[in-house]
Amino acid sequence: MKKVKALILRTAGTNCDCETQTAFELSGAIAERIHVNALIEKKDKIFEYDILVFPGGFSYGDDIASGKILANEVKNKLGNRIKKFALSGRPIIGICNGFQVLVKMGLLPDPELFEQVSTLSYNDSDKFECRWVYLKTEKKIKNESNCVWTKNLPDIISLPIAHGEGKFIPDGRKLLDSLNKNNQIVFRYCSKDGGKPEYPLDPNGSVDQIAGICNTAGNVFGLMPHPERYIFALQHPARKSFCGGVYGWGKVIFQNAVDFVK
Numbered sequence: 001m002k003k004v005k006a007l008i009l010r011t012a013g014t015n016c017d018c019e020t021q022t023a024f025e026l027s028g029a030i031a032e033r034i035h036v037n038a039l040i041e042k043k044d045k046i047f048e049y050d051i052l053v054f055p056g057g058f059s060y061g062d063d064i065a066s067g068k069i070l071a072n073e074v075k076n077k078l079g080n081r082i083k084k085f086a087l088s089g090r091p092i093i094g095i096c097n098g099f100q101v102l103v104k105m106g107l108l109p110d111p112e113l114f115e116q117v118s119t120l121s122y123n124d125s126d127k128f129e130c131r132w133v134y135l136k137t138e139k140k141i142k143n144e145s146n147c148v149w150t151k152n153l154p155d156i157i158s159l160p161i162a163h164g165e166g167k168f169i170p171d172g173r174k175l176l177d178s179l180n181k182n183n184q185i186v187f188r189y190c191s192k193d194g195g196k197p198e199y200p201l202d203p204n205g206s207v208d209q210i211a212g213i214c215n216t217a218g219n220v221f222g223l224m225p226h227p228e229r230y231i232f233a234l235q236h237p238a239r240k241s242f243c244g245g246v247y248g249w250g251k252v253i254f255q256n257a258v259d260f261v262k
C-alpha cells in the first residue's frame with residue numbers, strides 16, 4: 001500500500017516540528033520537515049505530499065503579530081498552490097503558531113475565500129500562558145460534520161497549551177454565527193466537567209471559548225493547543241492513558257488524518 005506523506009513546513013523560530021514528525025511516523029506516515037525556502041524554490045513539490053502541516057513555534061520571532069510574517073510569505077509565494085492543496089481535500093493542520101498562520105493568511109475559516117476574516121490576538125492576561133487545559137469536542141462536529149482530524153474523540157479531552165496570542169476573534173457576529181451554523185467550531189475550552197471555564201482554564205478569553213476551527217469540508221483544521229505534546233500517555237500529568245494503551249489523545253488526531261488519506 002502507498003505510504004501517506006506529510007510535509008511539515010518549518011522556518012526560523014518553528015518548534016515542535018520534530019514532535020509532530022514523530023506523531024505522524026507513529027501513525028504510519030512518512031513525515032518530512034521542509035524549510036519554507038526549499039519549498040519556495042521547488043513549489044510543485046507540495047503536491048508530492050498528502051498532508052500539510054504548519055507546526056507551532058515563534059516563526060520570525062512573533063514580530064509584528066504572531067504568525068503574520070510567515071502567513072504573508074506563504075500566501076505571496078505559495079498561495080495558489082496552498083489553496084489548490086486545500087480545495088483538493090487533502091488534510092492541512094495548523095498547530096498553535098501554525099493556526100495563527102492559517103488564520104492570518106485566510107486559509108481558515110474558508111480556503112475558497114482565502115481572505116483574513118478573523119485573528120488570534122493577545123491573551124486577556126497579557127502574558128504567555130502555558131498549562132494543560134480541557135477541551136470540549138463539539139458534539140455537532142462529531143456527529144454531523146466531517147472534520148477529518150477529530151473523529152473518535154470523546155466529548156472532553158485534555159491537551160497542553162503554550163501561547164501569548166491565542167485569543168480567537170472572528171470579524172463580527174455574522175461570521176461567528178456562520179461558524180456555529182456550519183459546525184466549524186471543533187474545540188472549545190471548558191471546565192473539567194465540560195462547563196464554561198474561568199481563567200486559568202480559559203487561557204486567553206477567546207470569543208465563545210473557541211480553541212480550534214475547521215473549514216466546512218473538514219480537511220483544514222487549526223487549533224491553539226498542542227496535540228503533538230500528548231502523543232504518549234506518560235506525557236500527561238496524571239501519567240496514564242485515557243484512550244487505552246501507550247498513546248495520548250494527541251496521537252488520535254494525527255492518526256485520523258493518516259487513516260483518512262489511506
Ligand SMILES: NC(=O)CC[C@H](N)C(=O)O
Nearest residue numbers: 056057096097163164165
Ligand atoms: N506554542 C506556540 O506555537 C506559540 C505561538 C505564538 N508564538 C504565541 O505565543 O502566541
